Amino acid sequence: MPRFSVIVPVFKVQGFLRACLDSVLGQSFHDIEVIAVDDCSPDGCGAILDAYAARDPRLKAVHLPENVGLGRARNAGLPHATGDYVLFLDSDDRYTPGLLRAVADRLDATRDPDILVFDHVRTHWWGRAGRSDAADLLEQAGADAFAVRERPEYLRLFLVAWNKAYRRDFFVGNGFQYRPGLYEDAPVTYRAMVTAERIACLDRVGVEYRQRRQGAITRTPGRRHFDIFEQYEGLFAFLTERPGLDWARPLLFERALDHMLFTVARPERVLRGDRKEFYRRIRAFYRRHVPPGFVPPPDSRRAEIRLLALAPYHRVHLCLGLWRRGGDAVGRKAARLRELLARQVKRCWYRLQLRRRLDPALAVYSAGHSRAVTGDPLAIHARAAELAPQVRGVWVVQPDAVDQAPPGTDFVTTGSWRYYRVMARATYWFNDCNWAGDLVKRPGSVHVQTHRGTPLKYMALDLLDRPGARHGTNVRGILRRGDRWDVSLVANRHSEEVWQRAYPCHFASLRSGSPRNDVLVRGGAGRGAGLRARLGIGPSETVVLYTPTPRDYRRGRHVWRVDLEALAAALAPGHRLLVRLHPSLAGHPDRALVLRDLHRRGALTDVTDERHVEDVLLAADALVTDYSALMFDYALLDRPIVVHADDWAAYRATRGAYFDVTAEPPGPVTRSDEELAEAFTSGAWRDAGSARLRAAFRERFCEYDDGRAAERVVRRILLGEAAGATSDGGNDGGGGDTVVRIPRALDRSARLPEYS
Structure with a gap:
């Protein structure tokens, strides 16, 4: 007797049927049977089912003599089911990898409840949407089974047959049957939910629910x-x-x-x-x-x-029409008018604030488009608190990101009254992205662009001949914002040359190194060990960190370039795989679909939400990446790096790159899942050849990082000290002929000189 019987009703889906069946028969959990019910489909579905049944004895094809509809086709499959649990799957949908293993484990953990409910993701023809509206309910369900009488809110779970596993004795014993016609899922779902004594939930996306472009019954x-x-x-x-x-x-x-x-x-x-x-x-x-x-x-x-x-229909229709259309329209118009009025008033307020003198003891900081309190600006802010306490630092954050500001941090939210006052009067501006276009660069203020790492891919002006990568990017606007920069921080000569070419604006380059990387150079073993302890990683475990970067030619859709589950399995015992996605991918549906599921199952650890990437780098013993700028930072630790470049030609053709990372890599280069696994099983990831490549890479790209970058920036920008004035008397790494003298912070009469 198999653990699961999966019943698949089939009608006019020959274009989707193979993908559906493959998603079930290809599951890592094999103790299953599939009952595929051909509902007298007029296309090639019947032949496809027979071919699959001939190849795989776990699939049984049931051919109905006449079309009976979706509900009764499910009923026709029930007498053939012998599994402990019955699941239904529509033949144009698909199971996600690992679902049945996760379901089996959850059933064991909850001692075989009557019903187990899992989540789904809607898949449109242009890509996936987010998780279902029931995601929060599934997440809050907890580890124990329950009855709906105790938790009635769970009647609001999605009314479909295919997001549940029913204990077969429970389902058949209660005589549950699907009625003919539309909306057949609802009564069976509700009957089962109120009858069940024990219901469990699995907080996992299990089904890719296809939203067909045409032909969907519910949209006809x-x-x-x-x-x-x-x-x-x-x-x-x-x-x-x-x-x-x-x-x-x-x-x-x-x-x-x-x-x-x-x-x-x-x-x-x-x-x-x-x-x-x-x-x-x-x-x-x-x-x-x-x-x-x-x-x-x-x-x-x-x-x-x-x-x-x-009320009768005509009155209800009138009331609801006025409410939905008129009321909503009036509400929207009123909201827009209020927003427009507030914006205009704040602009006037901002113009008034611009008439006031600059505050030489005020600096503003922003990172990650004002959605984070991290990176180079944070490192500079922390060092400024020690060396220039007379300069008050204020962070700019988005209203929905105020939780990013650590306790005790002074911050303003974008668009607020105080935001415009602070931005009008601050003398020093530090940002790793660009400031909003409506902000004014005042004479005497100093704008410092820290950037977000060493560039590999094309940026700004260099994107003009890359239409795919430039799509949606306003290069002219980027350069106008770049015109406000006074100082550009660089970690190596490569970055200095790139920024001057990609941003042909009036700024000076400060060969400071990357302030956020000071902790990597000076030694942050305590921070790395702290993160490992918090993640439950033993001191003897070897941590491999994987950091993929987005693809411009896959805009709006993330394609996993590495089989994460296979890579985790290929690593030797005592190894732990950590995965950190690019910030632009953190909220992508594929993260919930793949990464979080593997994290829950213990196959790997998702560290995308860790606030400080430096801690993650310190915790890792090796880095696997494709084209992420983190490779330049990680090289400072002199630890092994593997470059996985399976689509390098496509990436370089669409995005553009400043050098060939496969010809000048920081370590071994792999181009397939098999090569990547072999790099670790053979030891190539940390052999002498890997060390030689890494040494050459470090010599070229870690030129100015000596652990004193933040101090160097504070002394040159906020204190106006000359080059060489570091606390320990060492060389400050600055290229004096390319960097101008910065006015002292407290000299109210100082004017910023022109940069060339």
């Missing part, structure tokens, strides 16, 4: 959508037969009305000419089944449900 308007009333009548007949479920009647009544009102409001479902009749049917359902003393819940449907009991 017509009379078939009236099937919803018969489906819910069947549900309430079921409740009548089971008096022990009377407690569930108000909950299911509210859910039924919510579903009906949702349906009638969608023109892609109910035609305009049918809405009056549809609404009358909702009212009739309301009068027939309203429980005594029913009170609508305090949510967005409350007003609509109350109107069902009081």
Whole structure:
């Protein structure tokens, strides 16, 4: 007897069927059977099923003599199921890798509940969307099984057959059957949920729910959508037969009305000419089944449900029309007017503040487009607090990123009144990106651009002949913002040359090194060990860090260039794989789909959300990357680096690169998953050849990083000291002929000289 029986109803999906079946039969968990029900499909689906059945004995093809519809096709597969649990999967959808293993483990952990619910992701023809609306519920469910009577909010989980694993004895023993017609999922889902004594949740994306561009039943308007009333009548007949479920009647009544009102409001479902009749049917359902003393819940449907009991269709239509269209429109217009007025008033306020004298003891800092308090600006701010305490530092953060500011940090939120006052009067501006375009560069102020690492890929002006990479990028705007720079920090001559060519603006280069990397040079073993301890990594474990970078030719979609699960398995015992995504990929749906699942299963550790990348680098014993600028930072630690460049030709052709990293790499170069695994199993990742490549790379790109970069910036910019004035008397690394003298912070009469 297999652990799982997966029932797949099939009808007119020959273009998607193979992908669906492969996603099930290719699971790492093999104790399964697949019952594929050919619902008399007129295309080639039947032949595809027979071919799969001939190749894999786990698949059984059931051919129906006539078309019976989705619900009854599922019913036809049930008598053939022998597994402990039954799962349903629509034949144009797919399972995500590792789902059935995760389901099996969760069932074992919760001692075989009646139902296990997991999450899904919508997949559109242009790419994936985010997780479902139920993601928070699944995350909050906890480790124990529960009953809906105890936690009624779980009736709001998505009403489909394919996001659940049903214990077969429970499902069949209660006689659950799908009725013909649309909306067949709803009554079976609700019957099962209120009947089950134990329900468990798996906080994992398990199904890629395909949103077909054309042909989806739920997006085809017509009379078939009236099937919803018969489906819910069947549900309430079921409740009548089971008096022990009377407690569930108000909950299911509210859910039924919510579903009906949702349906009638969608023109892609109910035609305009049918809405009056549809609404009358909702009212009739309301009068027939309203429980005594029913009170609508305090949510967005409350007003609509109350109107069902009081008003005929024409009045409700008028009220809702005014509310949805007029009310919302008026509200939106009022909000826009308020926003416009506030913006204009703040601009006037800003212009008034620009008339005031600059504050020579005020510096502003920003990092990551004002969404972080990290990097070079943070390192400079920390050092300034020690060497130039008379200069007050204020961070600029987005309103939704205030949690990034550590306790005790003075900050302003973008667009606030204080933001405009601070930005108008600050003498010193430190940023690793560009400041907003509406901010004014005042004479006497000093703008310091720290950048975000050594450049490998083309930037700014160099993107003009790369239309794919330049798409959506305003190069002229970037250069206008670059015109406000006074000082550009560089860590090597390569960066200095690139920034001067990519940003043909009036600024001086300060050969300072990268302030954020001071901790890498001076030794931050305590920070690295602290992170390892917090992540549960033993002192004897070898940590391999993987840091992929986005692809411009895959804009809007992330494609994993490395099989993470295979790489983690290929590493020798005692090794731990850490993965850190680029900030632009941190919120990508694929992270939830792949990376977080592997993290939960313990195959690897996701460190994307770790606030300080320097701690992650210090914790790692080796780095695997493609074209991430982190390789230049990590080289400072003199630890092994492997470059995985499987698509280097495509990347270089679309984005452009300042040098060939495969010809001048910091370590071994791999071009396939097999080569990458071999680099670690053979020891090539840390052999003598790897060390020689790394030494040459360090000599070229770690030229000015000596552990005193932040101090150098503070002394030259905030204190106006000459080159060479470091605290320990060492060479400050500055190229004196390219760097100008900065005015002293407290000299109110000082003017910033012209830079050339």
